[in-house]
Amino acid sequence: MAGQMAKDDVIKACLQGVKNAQVQYVDMAGEWISWGPEYFITTHIAQALHKATGSKFVTVENGARNALEAANATGRGRLHRDIRSEGRFDLLLWRANESPRAVIEVKNWVVSKSQYEPDLKRILEVLGRKSAANSISFGLFAFYTDADSSSKNAAVDIIDSRMELILKNAREIVGSKFKVSLSSRGIRSNSRMERDGDSAWAACCLLIEPK
Secondary structure (H helix, E strand, C coil), rough: CCCCCHHHHHHHHHHHHHHHHHHHHHHHHCCCHHHEEEHHHHHHHHHHHHHHHCEEEEEEEEHHHHHHHHCCCCCCCCCCCCCCCEEEEEEEEEECCCCEEEEEEEEECCHHHHHHHHHHHHHHHHHHHHCCCCCCEEEEEEEEEECCCCCCCCHHHHHHHHHHHHHHHHHHHHHHEEEEEEEEECCCCCCCCCCECCCEEEEEEEEECCC
């Protein structure tokens, strides 16, 4: 049996899934995925994770409370409201031994802090819940973003500035007990984003984990 899927490969699969969703939606609908449903991105990420090398299971729209129970992370007392325990995680990555390993939240066309702050806070509360016994060791926020050139700035520069601000805000949100990093891709394996005329887009992923 293959060994556990490497964390870097989990990130790469998330980026690949966002990229696949963009490319296939353009082919299918003739427009960028920012005009399409978020769920289209989620399912493509799930498929990319499933196809990647390494032992794992992936569930879509897994109940949050069920996931915490499986991760031995419920403990005593009321769960923090930021966990939204009666809701569902977009994706849940499991180890081959059937213990949850990572929570993955997905967003389409991210341009403002209000779109990602609730999900980052959710991931933080999940990771911090009974941390010594909790099998969930990291969280990911995978997202798509795009921009058109303005009279003052090129689209690629707008996205660069946006990603810098997202990472800055994410670091402030996660605080001193956690660390966060940002990865991004265009279509080419070595590109941080993809330019198309006066527009540009990027597949992005924030990794949140304890220090």
